[in-house]
Amino acid sequence: MTYENLDAHLVNELLADGRASLRSLADELDVSVTTVSNHLKDLENEGVIEGYVPVVDYDQLGYDVTAIIQLKVEGGALPDITDRFRDHKQMVSVYEVTGDHDVIAVGKFNDTDDMNSLIKELLADADIKESNTSVVLNAAAEHEQFELDIDDE
Numbered sequence: 001m002t003y004e005n006l007d008a009h010l011v012n013e014l015l016a017d018g019r020a021s022l023r024s025l026a027d028e029l030d031v032s033v034t035t036v037s038n039h040l041k042d043l044e045n046e047g048v049i050e051g052y053v054p055v056v057d058y059d060q061l062g063y064d065v066t067a068i069i070q071l072k073v074e075g076g077a078l079p080d081i082t083d084r085f086r087d088h089k090q091m092v093s094v095y096e097v098t099g100d101h102d103v104i105a106v107g108k109f110n111d112t113d114d115m116n117s118l119i120k121e122l123l124a125d126a127d128i129k130e131s132n133t134s135v136v137l138n139a140a141a142e143h144e145q146f147e148l149d150i151d152d153e
Contacts, residue, residue, distance in 0.1 A: 077127030
């Protein structure tokens, strides 16, 4: 393996097993443990790898309702609105977007009553001009990441 592709190979190995040991990564990539450790530290310092977290199945924990919330917001209020949604613990994703809406947020809720009360609380802001909420019926894919393309010669 060439060192120029080592980082991509390392990322792909971690995507397959985020709990892999430095030794097992080194063995799989056919490099030294020190090399893996150095490259991993560099990837972390550069912000390519931002942490090692479990993938939680919220349905198994009683959060049976997933909602997609789309907002139209007064222009200057966009940062405040996105901060407020981002800071709420049940919002798992918050995006500023182009198109018909300004913000799209994804939230996880125990039930529709939980969803309804939180949405009413969050949408009480006068800077939110319009909202549209959709309830997810089935998550065909969630928490997906993809392997990096590697051009090995």
